[in-house]
């Protein structure tokens with residue numbers, strides 16, 4: 001049974017007499033305990049999708065199920081999910097402890113039980129010893145962890161996080177990515193994570209849904225999405241990729257060969273027929289740069305190096321190929337024996 005399921009979900013907003021189609025038909029089933037990310041550019045419908053799961057917005061069309069129950073029409077406080085936003089929305093005049101305890105106290109949970117659960121939660125988010133501080137006395141990362149503790153303390157079955165690390169600087173964001181993943185494993189509940197940051201999604205997720213213009217373009221594990229992007233949009237949005245095109249010269253055995261010029265070959269694992277025009281994407285780290293043509297019948301393209309940038313772990317070459325396409329190549333820098341400190 002899926003923790004969260006959307007079937008044919010659409011959302012159209014009326015804004016100044018215009019209809020804005022924010023979500024154009026989303027079907028997805030998210031598993032119990034999964035770390036699931038919605039990844040896509042700004043405006044593609046991520047927040048709207050989350051708000052429909054949480055109940056802050058109702059779909060124009062389609063159904064939303066939480067743990068098998070149809071929740072369309074059910075108000076947010078009656079759904080077994082919580083949401084964490086980029087703006088932590090902590091109560092500034094309350095201490096860390098009071099912020100985390102707030103919801104439980106309001107529900108009339110017994111004092112001892114509140115103390116026990118808040119203590120346990122502050123332990124999990126690593127804020128033990130900071131109970132008496134107020135939000136302004138905490139760093140951005142600590143504030144975000146208070147928000148997280150507050151959202152988790154009433155034990156929702158799923159947590160929705162909408163770009164929760166967006167306000168943090170890069171270093172802190174990376175540290176928090178690891179933290180969030182650890183916390184999710186520890187509490188063992190379903191996380192639905194919204195981000196426009198591909199690295200973040202690749203690092204943290206069990207599965208990723210790549211969204212574009214109100215639809216899911218591809219759904220898969222980080223590895224599937226990176227290594228087998230289903231569309232040019234996904235290939236372009238995730239990582240760097242080169243788009244090459246050409247006419248199939250020879251084909252057979254599940255391979256098509258493009259021969260742009262003498263001694264040049266691109267072998268593509270696909271079923272295209274001779275004469276067909278095809279397009280392929282190639283990751284920069286899958287290409288090598290050499291001064292001599294390689295032996296054998298592997299892929300080879302002639303070109304002129306137009307730029308070389310040393311990037312530490314990689315060197316980035318820009319190559320103008322004979323076909324006119326500009327190709328980006330990352331060559332891994334292997335340390336030589338001289339580099340080893342003695």
Ligand code: ADP
Nearest residue numbers: 013015020022041042043044045046047048049
């Ligand atoms: P994302 O979170 O991926 O950036 P959103 O879900 O916030 O995208 O928005 C998707 C589209 O819907 C955008 O074009 C946005 O302007 C529009 N939109 C979102 N909320 C509203 C609203 N309440 N009224 C009108 N248009 C909206």
Ligand code: MG
Nearest residue numbers: 043046047048
């Ligand atoms: Mg958003």
